[in-house]
Amino acid sequence: MDMTLRWYGEGNDSVTLDQIRQIPGVTGVITALHDIPAGEAWTYEDVMKRKQEVEAKGLKLVGVESINVHEDIKIGLPTRDELIENYCKSLEAIGKADIHLVCYNFMPVFDWTRTDLAMSLEDGSTALAYDSSIIDGIDASEMFDRIEKASGGFVMPGWEPNRRDEIMDLFEKYKDVDADKLRENYKYFLDGIIPTCEKYKIKMAVHPDDPAWDVFGLPRIVTCEEDLLKIADMNPSIYNGFTLCTGSLGSNLNNDLPKIIRNPKIAERIHFAHLRNIKYENKDLFHEVSHLSSDGNLDMYEIVKALIDTGFDGCIRPDHGRMIWGEQARPGYGLYDRALGVAYLNGLWEAIHKNK
Numbered sequence: 314m315d316m317t318l319r320w321y322g323e324g325n326d327s328v329t330l331d332q333i334r335q336i337p338g339v340t341g342v343i344t345a346l347h348d349i350p351a352g353e354a355w356t357y358e359d360v361m362k363r364k365q366e367v368e369a370k371g372l373k374l375v376g377v378e379s380i381n382v383h384e385d386i387k388i389g390l391p392t393r394d395e396l397i398e399n400y401c402k403s404l405e406a407i408g409k410a411d412i413h414l415v416c417y418n419f420m421p422v423f424d425w426t427r428t429d430l431a432m433s434l435e436d437g438s439t440a441l442a443y444d445s446s447i448i449d450g451i452d453a454s455e456m457f458d459r460i461e462k463a464s465g466g467f468v469m470p471g472w473e474p475n476r477r478d479e480i481m482d483l484f485e486k487y488k489d490v491d492a493d494k495l496r497e498n499y500k501y502f503l504d505g506i507i508p509t510c511e512k513y514k515i516k517m518a519v520h521p522d523d524p525a526w527d528v529f530g531l532p533r534i535v536t537c538e539e540d541l542l543k544i545a546d547m548n549p550s551i552y553n554g555f556t557l558c559t560g561s562l563g564s565n566l567n568n569d570l571p572k573i574i575r576n577p578k579i580a581e582r583i584h585f586a587h588l589r590n591i592k593y594e595n596k597d598l599f600h601e602v603s604h605l606s607s608d609g610n611l612d613m614y615e616i617v618k619a620l621i622d623t624g625f626d627g628c629i630r631p632d633h634g635r636m637i638w639g640e641q642a643r644p645g646y647g648l649y650d651r652a653l654g655v656a657y658l659n660g661l662w663e664a665i666h667k668n669k
Contacts, residue, residue: 314662315628316655317375319343319646323366327642330370336652338659341373343416343630351381354402360410375628376414376585377407382502387421388486389498397505404506408513414628416556416585418520419499421490421531422483426524430644431636432600438635441645442600443524492532499534500547510552516584518556519544524564536565538573545578554582560589560632563611564599570611571619580623588613588658589632601633604654617661631655
């Protein structure tokens with residue numbers, strides 16, 4: 314197992330590689346070429362430049378998060394074949410650079426949705442939060458305003474300012490795309506990229522929808538155990554796999570995460586794990602908390618135990634953290650609370666292994 318931290322790159326992240334390498338147990342980072350728009354092909358030279366930057370600090374570039382899937386592919390427009398070809402070129406670039414993991418999503422329009430990026434908690438920390446009652450009363454443009462105002466000057470992935478003008482046009486394009494059509498387009502995408510993945514041994518790890526239900530009337534198809542099994546059936550290759558994001562799947566309290574992990578058909582395809590805890594305050598409002606099981610609704614011990622019991626040997630990152638100790642950083646991606654999360658997760662991992 315590789316314990317990792319997500320890193321947005323020099324000049325685009327308040328956390329440095331020097332700081333990351335000082336966190337006990339962290340062996341590498343998950344990163345991406347964030348300046349390249351969705352649909353454009355990555356080059357081997359650009360990938361190697363980032364990889365060498367990471368390795369110069371004594372860390373590994375363990376995986377990519379993300380090579381974004383262009384909306385035309387999800388919608389099923391005629392342009393998708395050229396865009397899938399470019400996606401394969403990006404996969405070829407990272408494969409030649411000896412990088413073999415890609416976390417990505419197939420969410421229409423929005424990668425993730427939160428109504429508050431700095432909800433104040435009782436202990437004085439702040440955290441990401443989602444309130445259904447707010448979402449029900451605003452439109453997508455207003456959502457952009459909320460994210461931009463609360464981002465602390467950082468560009469939030471999936472909510473780049475240049476995408477605002479595309480939103481209404483995208484909603485119009487998605488009007489005839491229901492869940493079945495989105496799955497059909499997803500299979501088309503997988504069938505187009507998997508041969509390249511198999512050639513370069515690149516594990517594709519789709520991220521669950523966040524939160525795990527339809528938002529703004531857009532369909533979501535990666536929300537539960539049944540959805541994951543449908544995705545596994547879309548393409549039999551083991552390189553068609555999953556990111557286990559506990560905060561995303563766990564946003565739907567009907568999802569039994571240890572049970573999902575222990576499903577053999579899913580377990581063999583979990584290539585990456587985002588581990589975090591959330592807490593529901595009422596039926597509409599949940600927010601992120603520390604990783605400690607007792608702080609939220611998710612049993613992190615049972616989740617980690619299920620991963621170990623099913624032979625998980627991929628990489629883990631502590632996912633989001635609260636803002637604590639006065640830190641100013643990209644919401645969810647500060648140093649301090651994620652480092653605490655690493656310590657907690659490594660402790661669980663060691664204790665469970667030693668008690669087997």
